[in-house]
Amino acid sequence: MEQIMEQSFEIVVIGAGPAGLTAAIRLLEMGHSVALVEQEAFPRPQIGESLSPGVRPIFAYLGAEALLEDPCYLPDIPARVAWSEREPLLVEPAQRGGGLMVDRAHLDAQLLALAVRKGLHMFQPARMVASTFQNDQYQLKLQSAAGDFRITSRVVLDARGRKGGHTREHMVLAPASVALWTHVPAGTMPGLDRPGLARPGEARIETVEEGWIWGAPVPGGLYRIMAFTDPDSIKGQELARSMQRILSRSQLFRSVVVDEGRFEIQTCLVSAYVHTRPWDRQCIKIGEAAFTLDPLSSTGVEAAMRFSLQTAIAVHTMLTDGNPGVAKAFYENKLVDAVASHSRWTSDYYKQAATSHSPFPFWKKRRDFRTEALPVINDFTALIKRRLTQESPPAYATEPPAVPIDPLIRFLWDKPVRLSGQLAFSSEFAVTGDRVEIRRALQHPNLSRPLIYLNQIEIPPLLNALSEGATYGTAIETWCRLVPYNDVKKVLGFLWSTEIVQ
Incomplete structure (x- = not known):
């Protein structure tokens, strides 16, 4: 009788593309035991060579920035664009950022080797032939040239790309x-x-x-x-x-x-879609198994890697805090953010095309597509639809406007601090120390979204520290016991310019 080898891990990732490897590397760095199952031998041909400038800080965060310096890669390629205007326009690299054309077969193999050096246990080439969930863990059966394996894990991250789900499980976001x-x-x-x-x-x-x-x-x-x-x-x-x-x-x-x-x-x-049940028990979709972008967006790899970093935080929170509800809600909200922002951008960009009024089916179907008609089958798809149909939020300023802060402090010093009557508070997600927490946030008409931190300073506790009848002078003295004076000045300038304090 053939022997089946048994092993146990906290997390099993299925698929060794950029999304799966990004999640694996971060979870290894957080101290978890991680295995990865990849069906194909590397290197293997793969399209998606065009990397947007935003991948560079992600690779740097993973300690993998050197992988992008291969002399065979093609950086900083200018582009000739004929989109909203019939006459082509030249876009220089300095205008569009430092993008890169890579050999994905080579790059993925190098990123996998880096993950293995960090402690990743690799099953490759191997195929998952069975999966069951019981007693709060998964049992996976693998077949490979090295033999059959039975693996147990608490979490499965599905990074199989478009293979990671049936089309009936997809919420279609645009015409194919x-x-x-x-x-x-x-x-x-x-x-x-x-x-x-x-x-x-x-x-x-x-x-x-x-x-x-x-x-x-x-x-x-x-x-x-x-x-x-x-x-x-x-x-x-x-x-x-x-x-x-x-x-x-x-x-x-x-x-x-x-x-x-x-x-x-x-x-x-x-096709552009989002999976309708991306977090099902402890099987979690990442990369193109969770959502795909329209090919018009050249940020597919970047978006997949960035979302994998956020998923790693959610998984770490679930495993360390034992609070899957917060972790899942954080994951779903980040997925909704990604889907809504990319879908809105793509739709607007297609409308700007010089041929957008063409009678051909490609353009006609995009003109006729209505997000209001998207089906709702659960709470997650209801959230997606709500975000897709609501008005686009304004741009968010992370830096406080410049104000002459020292003269302002001298002018306000003896005056009482008044909080805006339009100020409200809400509970929002915050990431601290690779874990998700629920923190108090400010809400105000002059803020485009709830505010917890300004330049890494948590704002609600500073407002909580204000005593009744406080003046700006006593407020500054109180805040200086919590944060450095230069940071107090920045916070005060922001709160004053946004009329949160008056």
């Missing part, structure tokens, strides 16, 4: 599109010499009547071209002919010849 893509040698990419048009080494983005097109140089001496259109537009048609037709309608790509004989044309259905 189909992507067709191929490569041409970077050296043969036509450079268009007419003023205002692209050079061979630039990224190119352009709307056309049937959808939109993106192209960029990628590591390995190739130039990738992707066309996005409605699935009905190419149904039953030859891929090369469909792609060539779409390219021929553009300014930036019309001289490109799709050579299917040399480079395979690939296609896939692209």
